[in-house]
Amino acid sequence: MTRILKTSGFLGLTVMMLVGLYQNMLVASQGAAPAWMVGGHAHLGVLSILAIVMGFAVDALGVAGRMRSAVTGLYVVGQWCLPVTVWLAAGFGLAFLHPTAFLWGLCLIAAMLLMAYHTATATGGATGRPRAGAPADD
Numbered sequence: 668m669t670r671i672l673k674t675s676g677f678l679g680l681t682v683m684m685l686v687g688l689y690q691n692m693l694v695a696s697q698g699a700a701p702a703w704m705v706g707g708h709a710h711l712g713v714l715s716i717l718a719i720v721m722g723f724a725v726d727a728l729g730v731a732g733r734m735r736s737a738v739t740g741l742y743v744v745g746q747w748c749l750p751v752t753v754w755l756a757a758g759f760g761l762a763f764l765h766p767t768a769f770l771w772g773l774c775l776i777a778a779m780l781l782m783a784y785h786t787a788t789a790t791g792g793a794t795g796r797p798r799a800g801a802p803a804d805d
């Protein structure tokens with residue numbers, strides 16, 4: 668599961684960089700990039716960096732089982748759907764999608780709350796202390 672988070676993070680950064688290059692082209696030729704494009708670009712960049720960090724944090728804190736799956740699934744859905752909603756709703760005139768941004772934000776918040784809960788209640792080897800062996804990535 669952490670491989671999914673890390674891969675999603677690096678893929679998101681790649682997409683964010685491509686969008687950034689496109690924005691640069693717009694600025695060079697027209698003088699401005701649309702605000703909706705800049706907002707989605709920023710969201711995807713920050714959320715992608717955090718996806719990579721989350722991938723390492725899930726391993727380091729020993730998050731396992733359904734909690735691990737929930738954190739990964741909720742985070743990846745929020746990471747991609749939030750900026751795509753901004754791009755589609757504002758950029759392509761699909762305003763009916765705006766309310767879904769709250770849903771994607773709640774997915775991200777839930778993933779963080781699960782991590783906070785796990786961190787606060789972990790016992791034994793799940794406290795972030797180094798383990799004897801290297802954990803296998805799933």
